[in-house]
Amino acid sequence: MSQTVQKLAILGGEPAVTVDASEQWQRPVEEEMKLIRELVEAGQISMSGAGLPKEFEEQFREYVGAEYCLALDHGHTALASAFWAVGCGPGDEFITPTVGYIGAFAGALHMGARPVFAEPDPATLLMDPDDVERRITSRTRFILPIHMGGNLCNMDRYLEIGQKYGIAIIEDASHCHGAEWDGVKIGSVSDITCFSMQGANPTGKPVAAGEGGLLTTNNRELYERCLVYGHLHRPGLVEELTNPAYKIFDATGLGWKFRAHPLALAIAKVSLDNLDYRIALSDRYTAEVFSFLEEIPGVRVPGTYPKAKPNYMYGGLKLVYEPDELAGLPIERFVEALKAEGVPVGRIGLGHVEHLRPIFQRGFDLWGHDRGPLGSDWQPYKMGDFPIAEDLHSRVFSLPNMVQPAEGLLEQWRIAFEKVTTNYGALI
Ligand SMILES: Cc1ncc(COP(=O)(O)O)c(C=O)c1O
Numbered sequence: 001m002s003q004t005v006q007k008l009a010i011l012g013g014e015p016a017v018t019v020d021a022s023e024q025w026q027r028p029v030e031e032e033m034k035l036i037r038e039l040v041e042a043g044q045i046s047m048s049g050a051g052l053p054k055e056f057e058e059q060f061r062e063y064v065g066a067e068y069c070l071a072l073d074h075g076h077t078a079l080a081s082a083f084w085a086v087g088c089g090p091g092d093e094f095i096t097p098t099v100g101y102i103g104a105f106a107g108a109l110h111m112g113a114r115p116v117f118a119e120p121d122p123a124t125l126l127m128d129p130d131d132v133e134r135r136i137t138s139r140t141r142f143i144l145p146i147h148m149g150g151n152l153c154n155m156d157r158y159l160e161i162g163q164k165y166g167i168a169i170i171e172d173a174s175h176c177h178g179a180e181w182d183g184v185k186i187g188s189v190s191d192i193t194c195f196s197m198q199g200a201n202p203t204g205k206p207v208a209a210g211e212g213g214l215l216t217t218n219n220r221e222l223y224e225r226c227l228v229y230g231h232l233h234r235p236g237l238v239e240e241l242t243n244p245a246y247k248i249f250d251a252t253g254l255g256w257k258f259r260a261h262p263l264a265l266a267i268a269k270v271s272l273d274n275l276d277y278r279i280a281l282s283d284r285y286t287a288e289v290f291s292f293l294e295e296i297p298g299v300r301v302p303g304t305y306p307k308a309k310p311n312y313m314y315g316g317l318k319l320v321y322e323p324d325e326l327a328g329l330p331i332e333r334f335v336e337a338l339k340a341e342g343v344p345v346g347r348i349g350l351g352h353v354e355h356l357r358p359i360f361q362r363g364f365d366l367w368g369h370d371r372g373p374l375g376s377d378w379q380p381y382k383m384g385d386f387p388i389a390e391d392l393h394s395r396v397f398s399l400p401n402m403v404q405p406a407e408g409l410l411e412q413w414r415i416a417f418e419k420v421t422t423n424y425g426a427l428i
Helices: 029-042 051-064 075-085 102-110 129-134 155-165 220-230 244-248 262-273 275-293 331-341 358-362 387-393 409-422
Strands: 068-072 093-097 114-118 140-143 168-172 192-196 213-217 317-321 396-399
Touching: 029 262, 051 068, 051 213, 051 262, 068 075, 068 220, 075 102, 075 168, 075 192, 075 213, 075 220, 093 102, 102 114, 129 155, 140 155, 155 168, 213 220, 262 275, 275 317, 275 409, 331 409
Parallel strands: 093 114, 093 140, 140 168, 168 192
Antiparallel strands: 068 213, 192 213, 317 396
């Protein structure tokens, strides 16, 4: 039947999508259980730098082609180690996307540094390097590009900016294990790269451990600093510290213990083993979805930078709604109509928009006694400070990331989008 005579489901017609929308790929739980059982039986449930934890670090290090790799308990502790490693402290500033995440930069905040937010590039939805460059001051200690949703920031520009101003670039690659920039795996591109391993596949981070983090670097000094900072009683810690300044440390380093739990790494190992398999399937899914959406009026697929090979496996496939192409139909109505057709559209918005958080709008006495980076001398952010981010936040929606959709599902989604955009006049 022609789309033009079909009644929209939201107006009482038949929904376009009848195929089961659930993920068909199944996590190999038995493989995880086998590794976990071996560790539990051997009593290897509190260790690092040896056994399975060390093997996993080596496997990830080789996978991304980096010199050094550490497995940690969370992505945010990996990031905190990186911040400390590049010398972050009170009075510093760091630049991070307002379309970002406090869970990424919390470590720097707690070290007394102030976040300086930057606008997204509307073409990619990722932090705009030109805007970042404008916000650099003598206090900028590091820049934190976040590869949100697995699309890759313009790393050539960030590396160039880092060199030009002598500022460290720390990548947050929590959403994009396995992605590549100019043929090089993310993890081996900038000064330090950090990854979260939170969640369970297929919906968790691309390499998922339940809870966990990873840090990779090609810089020996940064590696040693990360060891000192958070790897209390890691076997070989003292021997690994070659910088004479660190000879004062015994095996406790600075006292934090940020190491990953071995049982979490057993799960992560299975996840890393099948990462390339999942990437191949998810790339196929994403290409198919983006290709039919390119033809749909009112929907814009965000672009990628030419050297990027993203990994769209986490955070939803972000799409920009262009109301002008549908006579101003409000996004809420558009999304409701798609949902009624059976398309599992996610929440409207970009997820986190940091300058809109109350603590960055009002400040907060983080250390008590009016001390800390957000005290009374904090210059608050306000609505209107980031017009590009705010505009996108009001008209971005998402589809789920998937590894293996059911047969026929994507064709029905295509039909649903065509049905809504052909008959949108009935919604106005
Ligand atoms: C972009 C980003 N950075 C950092 C983190 C923090 O990772 P974790 O939850 O493992 O500490 C997350 C977690 O969701 C994240 O999405």
